Amino acid sequence: MSKVLIVFASMTGNTEEMAEAIRDGVRDAGIEPEFKSALDASGSELTEYDGILLGAYTWGDGDLPDEFLDFYDEMDGLDLTGKKAAVFGSCDSSYSSYGAAVDTIIEKLKELGAEVVLEGLKVELNPSNDEKQECFNFGKQLVEKLA
Template sequence: MAKIILIFASMSGNTEMMAEAVAEGVREVGEDLEVIDIMSGPEANELEGYDGILLGAYTWGDGELPDDFLNFYDEMESINLTGKKAAVFGSCDSAYPQYGAAVDIIMERLRERGAEVYPHGLKVELTPEKEEEEACRTFGKKFVTFLRTLIV
């Protein structure tokens, strides 16, 4: 069984809803995971102890990371994620010029730190409806399939 962590930042509850659905998908295919709200203060170096990493963050303003994710993101600069598998998701607002930029920013940082990143970050417009919640569950399931290519 893989060791998986999911860390998310959510202000309005949209990304938290996504995180819950992604976690359901992971569990539906027989894996367990630790789910942590970024506000509870996880440290980036904790990621090194996991096989699978799921990160969720909403995009703030014109395409920035949310303030509550900034310290964690900065801490990621000094970790080594070689051999880890990761995926990123987040709620977005198409009213802004850069749609879901936080997802792209985090994916790039994970790659820089050596992680193999699931090629498609999941972006959902504002509050996930039933269809988007199902897409989140599917994302969790697909991540496990992606992760299992690592487990020997």
């Protein structure tokens, strides 16, 4: 059976709410994912999983959040060839770059050889019930890509 890892950074709880709904979707598809805050995860762990879901809010004008930086830096040099990945995060349209952290993480995953199998999921601030359903479906879709 495939192994799935969900790692996220959340300051106000918005990205964590997304991560929880995604986790529920992965579970619904038959896999119990590993679920971690970026502060409790190590970039090197990514090599142990078939499916990777990374989530981060965008800080300021397009930066990764501080609590995601160590994890992101630890990804350097990994070989993620054969891994299926997807990225999500809460965003704020009042900034010039909408959800740039999601795009930054997608590029990093691609550089490391991962196959990014879903378009980055960006939600304005806190997810509505409909957006939580989108997150749930996002988790299920990643599992479908592993089959």
